[in-house]
Amino acid sequence: MSETSPETSLDFEAVQNRAEVALARCEDPEQLESWYYATLGRKGEVQLMSRQLGQLSAEERPIFGKRVNALKQALQVAYEQRREEIERQALERRLSAGAIDVTLPGRRPRTGTLHPSTLVLRAMCRIFGDMGFQIYRSPDVVTDEYNFEWLNMPPEHPARDMQDTFYTRDENVVLRTHTSAGQILAMREYHPEPIRVVLPGMCYRNEQITARSEIQFHQIEGLAVGEGITFADLKGTLTEFARRFFGAERQTRFRASYFPFTEPSAEMDVSCFQCDAKGCRLCKYSGWLEILGCGMVHPVVLRNGGYDPERFSGFAFGTGPERIAMLKYGLDDIRAFWGNDLRFLTQF
Amino acid sequence: MRVPISWLREYVDIDLSVDQLAERITNAGLEVGSIERIGVAGAPLEWDRDRVLLAHVLAVRPHPDADRLVIATVDHGAGQPKEVVTGAPNLFPHLERGDLSELDLWAALILEGATYLDPHKDLQPTKLKGRKLRGVYNDAMLCSPVELGLGEDHDGVLLVRGDELTPIAGGRSEIVAGRPLVDLLGDAVLEIDIIPNIARCASMVGVAREVAALTGKVLRTPSTQVVQEGPSIEGKLVIETREPELNPRFVAFLIEGVEQRPAPFWMQHRLRLAGQRPLHVVVDVSNYVMLEIGQPNHTFDWGFLQRRAESDPGYDPGGPVRLITRLAEPGEQLTTLDGTRHELLPNNILVTDPAGALSIGGVMGGEESEIQDHTTDVLLEAAAWKFTNIRQTQRQLGLHSEAGFRFSRGVHPELALLGARRAAELLRTLAGGTVAAGCIDHVAQAWAPVEIELDPAYVNERSGLDLSPEQIAAHLERLEFSVEPSTSGRSTLRVVAPPHRIDVEGPHDLLEEVCRMVGYENLPSTVLASHLPPQRGNPALEAEEAARDCLVRSGLHEVITYRLTTAESEARLRDEEVSVGPYVELSNPSTLERSALRRSLLASVLDVASNNARFTDRLALFEIGAVFLPRPDSPLPEEVARLAVLLRGPRQGAHWQDGTDPGAAAGELDYFDLKGVIEILLRDLHLDGAEFSATEHPTYRPGRAAELSISGRTVGRLGELHPVVARDWGFDERPCLVAELDLGPLLGSASRAPVVTPIPVYPAVREDLAFLVDESLPAAALVEALRSAGGVLLESIELFDLYQGDKIAPGKKSLAYRVAYRSPSKTLSDRDATRLRGRLVEAAAGIGATLRE
Numbered sequence A: 001m002s003e004t005s006p007e008t009s010l011d012f013e014a015v016q017n018r019a020e021v022a023l024a025r026c027e028d029p030e031q032l033e034s035w036y037y038a039t040l041g042r043k044g045e046v047q048l049m050s051r052q053l054g055q056l057s058a059e060e061r062p063i064f065g066k067r068v069n070a071l072k073q074a075l076q077v078a079y080e081q082r083r084e085e086i087e088r089q090a091l092e093r094r095l096s097a098g099a100i101d102v103t104l105p106g107r108r109p110r111t112g113t114l115h116p117s118t119l120v121l122r123a124m125c126r127i128f129g130d131m132g133f134q135i136y137r138s139p140d141v142v143t144d145e146y147n148f149e150w151l152n153m154p155p156e157h158p159a160r161d162m163q164d165t166f167y168t169r170d171e172n173v174v175l176r177t178h179t180s181a182g183q184i185l186a187m188r189e190y191h192p193e194p195i196r197v198v199l200p201g202m203c204y205r206n207e208q209i210t211a212r213s214e215i216q217f218h219q220i221e222g223l224a225v226g227e228g229i230t231f232a233d234l235k236g237t238l239t240e241f242a243r244r245f246f247g248a249e250r251q252t253r254f255r256a257s258y259f260p261f262t263e264p265s266a267e268m269d270v271s272c273f274q275c276d277a278k279g280c281r282l283c284k285y286s287g288w289l290e291i292l293g294c295g296m297v298h299p300v301v302l303r304n305g306g307y308d309p310e311r312f313s314g315f316a317f318g319t320g321p322e323r324i325a326m327l328k329y330g331l332d333d334i335r336a337f338w339g340n341d342l343r344f345l346t347q348f
Numbered sequence B: 001m002r003v004p005i006s007w008l009r010e011y012v013d014i015d016l017s018v019d020q021l022a023e024r025i026t027n028a029g030l031e032v033g034s035i036e037r038i039g040v041a042g043a044p045l046e047w048d049r050d051r052v053l054l055a056h057v058l059a060v061r062p063h064p065d066a067d068r069l070v071i072a073t074v075d076h077g078a079g080q081p082k083e084v085v086t087g088a089p090n091l092f093p094h095l096e097r098g099d100l101s102e103l104d105l106w107a108a109l110i111l112e113g114a115t116y117l118d119p120h121k122d123l124q125p126t127k128l129k130g131r132k133l134r135g136v137y138n139d140a141m142l143c144s145p146v147e148l149g150l151g152e153d154h155d156g157v158l159l160v161r162g163d164e165l166t167p168i169a170g171g172r173s174e175i176v177a178g179r180p181l182v183d184l185l186g187d188a189v190l191e192i193d194i195i196p197n198i199a200r201c202a203s204m205v206g207v208a209r210e211v212a213a214l215t216g217k218v219l220r221t222p223s224t225q226v227v228q229e230g231p232s233i234e235g236k237l238v239i240e241t242r243e244p245e246l247n248p249r250f251v252a253f254l255i256e257g258v259e260q261r262p263a264p265f266w267m268q269h270r271l272r273l274a275g276q277r278p279l280h281v282v283v284d285v286s287n288y289v290m291l292e293i294g295q296p297n298h299t300f301d302w303g304f305l306q307r308r309a310e311s312d313p314g315y316d317p318g319g320p321v322r323l324i325t326r327l328a329e330p331g332e333q334l335t336t337l338d339g340t341r342h343e344l345l346p347n348n349i350l351v352t353d354p355a356g357a358l359s360i361g362g363v364m365g366g367e368e369s370e371i372q373d374h375t376t377d378v379l380l381e382a383a384a385w386k387f388t389n390i391r392q393t394q395r396q397l398g399l400h401s402e403a404g405f406r407f408s409r410g411v412h413p414e415l416a417l418l419g420a421r422r423a424a425e426l427l428r429t430l431a432g433g434t435v436a437a438g439c440i441d442h443v444a445q446a447w448a449p450v451e452i453e454l455d456p457a458y459v460n461e462r463s464g465l466d467l468s469p470e471q472i473a474a475h476l477e478r479l480e481f482s483v484e485p486s487t488s489g490r491s492t493l494r495v496v497a498p499p500h501r502i503d504v505e506g507p508h509d510l511l512e513e514v515c516r517m518v519g520y521e522n523l524p525s526t527v528l529a530s531h532l533p534p535q536r537g538n539p540a541l542e543a544e545e546a547a548r549d550c551l552v553r554s555g556l557h558e559v560i561t562y563r564l565t566t567a568e569s570e571a572r573l574r575d576e577e578v579s580v581g582p583y584v585e586l587s588n589p590s591t592l593e594r595s596a597l598r599r600s601l602l603a604s605v606l607d608v609a610s611n612n613a614r615f616t617d618r619l620a621l622f623e624i625g626a627v628f629l630p631r632p633d634s635p636l637p638e639e640v641a642r643l644a645v646l647l648r649g650p651r652q653g654a655h656w657q658d659g660t661d662p663g664a665a666a667g668e669l670d671y672f673d674l675k676g677v678i679e680i681l682l683r684d685l686h687l688d689g690a691e692f693s694a695t696e697h698p699t700y701r702p703g704r705a706a707e708l709s710i711s712g713r714t715v716g717r718l719g720e721l722h723p724v725v726a727r728d729w730g731f732d733e734r735p736c737l738v739a740e741l742d743l744g745p746l747l748g749s750a751s752r753a754p755v756v757t758p759i760p761v762y763p764a765v766r767e768d769l770a771f772l773v774d775e776s777l778p779a780a781a782l783v784e785a786l787r788s789a790g791g792v793l794l795e796s797i798e799l800f801d802l803y804q805g806d807k808i809a810p811g812k813k814s815l816a817y818r819v820a821y822r823s824p825s826k827t828l829s830d831r832d833a834t835r836l837r838g839r840l841v842e843a844a845a846g847i848g849a850t851l852r853e
């Protein structure tokens, strides 16, 4: 006999269909195991079918055997797939029960903050540090000579009017009015070697404490002394600083000014970053913000520092981190810095 | 200084717009702080070109229905005269005088639709509307200066004689009926900051000279010709100068027969624009000349000087009046013309006569000798004074004046004669005086022009420019320096400073002038090519910054406080080391609460903490900064770097997961939180040899304070703030944990790198050991004993429990440690561990600790 009886062939398909429908109804591992036992198990339906093999003719046997095996295989594959699916679904169900509201507030580690003046001072020192300026610190309380006289401001010099000085009970001892007071110290320590230093520090002026003026404030002074240092070097150094500190798109402007310890002296302005130099309240409608004072070190100061002004030249500059921070962050009250209100400090 | 553009134009042509001019001179060092505009575009009140006009007053007749009004007929260039109703008192004198055109009277007329400032509405800008006034329709108005935004005067309408307007108008032909007022009186006033090195610019001519140099224009200086038709001053006055250095020159003119009257409109107008109030012609001329050319001058009542000379018993009748400039004598006093009586000091220079002081030289005249209403003869003084002395006098006497402002910054002696001549001639032409022939020009100390040898290479080397000697000379010549090749035969220039500069000393000043003329914006910009100096580290600063970062990582906020305080404020610490002083005290504090430099950093931090405590529960603050300790052997105090730390409040912040009262679960910050912060700092700084030991100190709560020492050296204290001290700072009873440490020793020994040990190869044996000890035994003593007994094999020992209570004997405490034994060279056996434990227990017993089984 070369063909399979239609009854038998119908049997195979019916068994497979029935088993697959039952498999699809399985929802958990127990049902799946019962199905397996009933279908592919030792006493399962397919196993029972293969027992019919002995009742068949020799021609029919191989064909029948093949078909039973094919059926076994197909159902085994279907079983594996269903099992994976059920496991996947079980995992999904379990995980979806653990969903959280990701929009709720996070648990933050307790961290502290640096004072904004420290942040600005550090940022400035880092930029100047990259240009070879090292940090030199000097005392707050100085003699008149360091603050004034050796900086080319002899007694009764009109420039002394530009700064209201705190005098101590010893009338020759003052609270430094500017970090320039450290210039002579640095020069006397390092001469005749060239100098590139920045001098950060606290300065003091006898003023009324208002939103615009404080009795103490930081300054950072820069000083470069060497051979062949030019005004053009001063411009280049400070322009580079301004670009890095305020942004590459900022313009700088140098205009003539006056400090007794530099000549020529200049003010450096930076194009207003609030209005992009169009004019606003911050820049008093000029488009420019006054950022720092600078100039070529006065020959008298060089000489007082131990350098021959014929051979050496240099430049100096000074700026106030609190003022810069106020401009940069749009603050309108300088008292916030020493007020140390945590609601202010923790915003930086 | 206020500089009206209209005034400036008298001396220099200006092609630039006001804004361009302001920018140009600002860049050259004459900083324009603000610009006040009058009438022109951008002014608070803009004068409409078609509706705010110059009008010629033709007639004034009574108003038919109102006694207090008149009707003025004016020509405003429209062909048809206009009738205007007004109540201006200054028109009444012209009532029914017929044709007034010969009087050459001009007024400001505004037409319907023009805006003016209404004095009845707080000077609100108001649009003129036509209206009927007593039956006559009015569509125009004659304005007072205040209505035009020209000052405070509202006593009458602006009414000016044509010749008094001419100098402002720029010529008689400019005064035409119907001319827009803005073309005549529209203006801008520059507010220029006169910094010390541009004292020469404290005048209109001074500013004009800079403008001319910067814009390549010609400076027109005012004429100093004087017509002198009176009898000679010769023999009427002699000057003696006792202090030639303080008063190198004294110039005097005598002007007789002056009439006291108001100065002409143009002069009053300019004085007002420059910020001065006109008084009468003699004073106004004096002020005008000071503002114009920068030479302050003073007018004496000559009659008074003569009468005082005559009453002097030593006076030779018919002889000269003697004026003596000298220093004040002990106890000498003078009432200045502002009515203030001054006790003069021995360094104040005075103008005197034999009877006594007349004026404070260069600062202010005396009341007695000032010009009176009946004064007819005026002695005009223009002198030179030493600026440092004038500055001192001004400061000492608290007496400030426009003259003092200029003299204290320096006025070149050359200007004295020019100023005197200019003022004398103006008194002649404007006050009707006759100038006596000759003048007194007493030079007590001659001055020489400043000559500088300038190497052009110096200018180029310092500026980065590449200018030829000719270009350098040209720049300097624009500023009136005279420049010639050096006579020494070298390639240098011989530069002579012009006779208005006292600020030029050496080549560096000329370098600055060349740079200014080139324009700072045109100088090259280069990268430093100079040798890099030897690179020096700053370990102290690096360690300090590392400490800041460490404390921030530990969750503390950095504060920076006032370094100025008072002894009283710091006395609240009850710390004698602080309050005993001495303090660095200020002689001129700006406020009494900030009159001495601090000796304690903790007090400053407590101030900040107390302010913050009002709205913040949790405080975790630190400051690193100096305290100032005077020393006997130096005028300067020792500036000691300190660290202060303050902790207070709940240990943990609130989080929604912890329920409503999370702080309570975690507890309040206590001593061990503070100690932990310090321990982490010591660890991060790789500091060895730190020791905490119990201490008693009045700032701290008894039994809760420790002293920290590094390698046997005390560096400060930490602990719980004494409740009494806390109360004085306004804290409630919750504990405040504070520390104040010297940073020097802390950081000085901290530069070492960490000691890194290899990751262990062999396993550790761990066990828990609890010891029963006397309550009073410090835990550190037990640990030290265990450590020395365990040696290298005792890898770690960590306290995990402290127990005191019912389960153990009274007066005892139980300290439970987790210990780890480990050998670097083998796996420890049970026997090894037992032996080690035995050693530990034995050592513990040595200090009275027993092992709890």
Ligand SMILES: [Zn+2]
Residues within 6 Å of the ligand: A272, A273, A274, A275, A276, A277, A278, A279, A280, A281, A282, A283, A284, A285, A287, A288
């Ligand atoms: Zn702006």
